[in-house]
Amino acid sequence: MSKPRKPKGRPVSGWLILDKPFDFGSTEAVAKIKWLLKAQKAGHAGTLDPLASGMLPIALGDATKTVPYVMDGRKIYEFTVTWGEERTTDDLEGEVTQSSDKRPTAEEIKAILGDYTGTIQQIPPQFSAIKIDGERAYDLAREGETVEIPSREVEIHRLTLIASDENTARFEVECGKGTYVRALARDFGRQLGCYGHISALRRTFVAPFGEDDMVPLADLVALEKIEDEAERLAALDAFLIDTGEALSSLPQIIINDDQAHRLRMGNPIILRGRDAPVSADEAYATARGKLVAIGEIGGGEFRPKRVFQG
Structure with missing residues (x-):
């Protein structure tokens, strides 16, 4: 062996x-x-x-x-949309598929932002990692296929126009998981009747x-x-x-070395004290400032699902 x-x-x-x-x-x-x-x-x-x-x-x-x-976690992006062209990839990399001489004013842009705030339906770009019949959409797109990608629900928490000129507009968006910023640029351009694509994109925040x-x-x-x-x-x-910093959105319990040993062996521990959480589908335990386990709380116990050796 x-x-x-x-x-x-x-x-x-x-x-x-x-x-x-x-x-x-x-x-x-x-x-x-x-x-x-x-x-x-x-x-x-x-x-x-x-x-x-x-x-x-x-x-x-x-x-x-x-x-x-x-x-x-939530994410924040700063992005620039260039007006006048829609592209296969919805960014600078793709070929031009639609063009227009029209350019939107700042007032016209601001007027549509409410349509893209809150819970919205969004169709991902043709060049995306979405799977269609077991294949990535971008692989199909590279082979010249145009596929029907169903819309899906995404959450836009905040969308702000930062600056604009004749040919471009710069935005900041705070959004949830699965949001395609390139799709926002595409849809802005279509609604404004001028077409558009991402010409600059920077992610500045991924919670936490x-x-x-x-x-x-x-x-x-x-x-x-x-x-x-x-x-x-x-x-x-x-x-x-x-x-452990990645888990700041979950309830935390602080434990001693003996409890940490039990959790690392896969065993539950009893939670004592009036401040102990009563129940939680997910929580994390730390000892001496180090992550020990992710687990669930119920019945006065913390039961580990994943353990960390520290």
């Missing part, structure tokens, strides 16, 4: 909030961070198109278990992480010049945010 293969890399865990540069893919960014930190495991919480810049939360090690909680958490890729790459590996890795690790 062969021995299980030992994972390559360090068992480093935590979140690195990358300020992804323009023209750099999300998968490429994750691979670069994993290589820089010599991590065993890495993943991201929400793809950013290569032509988009800004926040790409990257989970390392045990933090990959908390990716769904960040994926579900903010702009102050972002680290430019150039700052991380610059540390490659440190010849001593231990010193270099320590400098890189200093940018990591604790895994």
Whole structure:
């Protein structure tokens, strides 16, 4: 019987909030961070198109278990729409499919924003990761197929026109999971009768992480010049945010070392004290400031679903 293969890399865990540069893919960014930190495991919480810049939360090690909680968080984007052309990809990368000489005024733009605020129905772009009969829409689009993508419900919490001139308009949007900003630009242009596409897109917030958490890729790459590996890795690790920060939207319980040991063995613990939560479908437990487990609370107990070694 062969021995299980030992994972390559360090068992480093935590979140690195990358300020992804323009023209750099999300998968490429994750691979670069994993290589820089010599991590065993890495993943991201929400793809950013290569032509988009800004926040790409990257989970390392045990933090990959908390990716769904960040994926579900609110997001804020700043984006620029260029009027006069609709494109296959709804951004600069695609070919022009419709054009118009009409240009909207700021007043005309502001007048339609209410139609895109709240819970709305949105049709994702042809070039998107939506699956159609088991295939990605962007794969079908690259083969020249035009597919019917059903609309879906998305939540737009806030939509603001920041500035506009004759040919462009700049917006900020705060939205929920699954919203396509490129689709907003497409639909704005169609409703205004002038067509439009995204010409700049930057993500500035993915709950619970903010702009102050972002680290430019150039700052991380610059540390490659440190010849001593231990010193270099320590400098890189200093940018990591604790895994538990991804769970700030859930109830938290603080436990002692004995309780932490029980949870890590997969056993429930009894919650005592009048301030202990009575029930919760999901909560997280910490000991000495470190994440121990995600679980449920009921019947005076915390029952672990996922455990973390700390």
